[in-house]
Amino acid sequence: MRALTWHGQRDVRVDTVPDPGIVDPTDVIVRVTSTGICGSDLHLYELFGPFLDPGDILGHEPMGIVEEVGPEVRTLAPGDRVVVPFNISCGTCWMCAQGLHSQCETTQVKEYGMGASLFGYTKLYGQVPGGQAEFLRVPFGDTLPVKVPDDAPDQRYLYLSDVLPTAWQAVAYADVPPGGSVTVLGLGPIGDMAARVALHRGAGKVIGVDLVPERLFRAQDRGVLTLDLAEIGKDVGDRIRDLTDGRGTDAVIEAVGMEAHGAPLTKAAQRLTGMLPDTLGKKLMTRAGVDSMAAFHTAVDAVRRGGTISLVGVYGGSVDPVPMLTLFDKQIQLRMGQANVRRWVDDILPLLGDDDPLGVDDFATHVLPLEDAPQAYKTFQAKQDGMIKTVLTPGP
Structure with missing residues (x-):
């Protein structure tokens, strides 16, 4: 089969690899x-080399058709259409029951x-072959x-794999009171969808902060009050207080994580870590x-x-300075x-009808064949061509 594989920092390739089996x-x-490219895939593209091996198959947002089932599977049959959650959970242990x-x-x-292990996401999460491929063992x-x-x-159901439950959990954890206010930092796919979910669930004011014009325009069209970080610089907190009677919003959803701008020395150190030999790089990243x-x-x-901060942006450091005082x-x-994907599926499914209140049908900005994945990673990382959410389509 054809699959997107990791070969080094900023080096991903579509290769022919063995088909998976039962x-x-x-x-x-x-x-x-269909399979999405996630913002956290860029962490593999840039930073997590010490925990990857050449040939690892990437991707954790897949859906498709069941081709084969094991002898003990009772609820699925070949031909069934399924979405695959990004975290690999058994559904029966104590944690899953919670x-x-x-x-x-x-x-x-x-x-x-x-x-829990994740599809397509480094040795830290099980090194399980991912879903940016023609076939996937689940x-x-x-x-x-x-x-x-x-x-x-x-595309109506694909985002159940990651985007929708991650955004839904971000809003649930933010605990915005009815009619209350929330700031969403970062309007990439997760932040964009979190803003939509917050409005749908009754937030009275949603403020979105980003510096990419296409992201800001897209959020505005959904009723989000946007602030352009490129214009206001470090005055984000003051501007938000100006919009909220001097207090700040009831909640903040932080959907940026370690991709935050404004820290060139940290960014350079992260890139250097990704280039170090595996043994040294692992120690540096984990300690x-x-x-x-x-x-x-x-x-x-x-x-x-x-108020409440709901942190959904991914971090990778171990000695990050947290302002405890x-x-x-x-x-x-x-x-x-x-995100606890399976936890939220039943809440989200009723919203995926024809009325499409969250705008999932046209959420993707780019739909490309799997063979175009290496260029898509490059474009997405550079925030070019208006690329916000990309869906890859393996096969004919």
């Missing part, structure tokens, strides 16, 4: 029809002290894939890694006293973590 009796093999599928005890990567066939109708376009904290500090500044003094609640 390994465990509860496995299914899915022929991938709705914490990202902490699944069956697939935790204990070697690195990490939570474990836990009866409890992990989400069966969806056969008669709707892929001395430092992220750009610009977005997080902005969130702490912009949230009102007694300010967090304590402002009585801020902080929630974060990988």
Whole structure:
């Protein structure tokens, strides 16, 4: 089959690799029809080389058609259409029963002290072959894939793999009061969808902050009040207080993470770490890694006293400087973590009907064949060509 594989920093290629097969009796093999490129895929493209091997298959936002099922699978059959959540959860352990599928005890990567395994996402998360490929082996066939109708376009359901549950959890964790206010820092795919979900769930004012014009225009069209970081610079907190009676918003969703701008030395150190030999690079990232904290500090500044920060942007450092005194003094609640995809599916499915309140049908800005993936990564990383969300289509 053809698959997108990692070969080094900023070096991804579409290669011919062996087809996956049934390994465990509860496995299914899915022929991938659509698969997204996620902002966190760029972390692999840029930074996480010490935890990748050449030939690793990337991608964690797939959907497709079941081609083969293991002998113990009872709820799926060849020909069924499914979405595959990005975290690999058994659905039956204690953590999954609590709705914490990202902490699944069956697939935790204990070697690195990490939570549930993820498709296509480094040794830290199990080094499981990913979904930017023509075929994907999916474990836990009866409890992990989400069966969806056969008669709707892929893009209506594709985002159940990551974007929709991640954005939904970000808003749920933000705990915005009815009619309240929330700032969304970063209007990439997750921040954009989080703003839409917040409005849908009754937020009275949603403020979106970014510096990419296409992202700002797109959010404005959905009713978001936008602030252009390129214009206001470091005055984000002051501008948000001006819009909220001097207090700040009830909540802030931080959807940027370690990609935050404004810290060139940190960015250079991150890139250097990604280029180091694996043994040294692993030690540096797991024991001395430092992220750009610009977005997080902005969130702490912009949230009102007694408010909530919902952190959904991915960080990779281990000694990041956290402003504990300010967090304590402002009585801020902080929630974060990988999305528990299966936890939120039943809440989201009713919104994927023909009325499309969240705008999923036209959420993608680019739909490209899998063979164009290397250029798509390059364009997405550079924030060029108006690329906000890209969907790849393996096969004919």
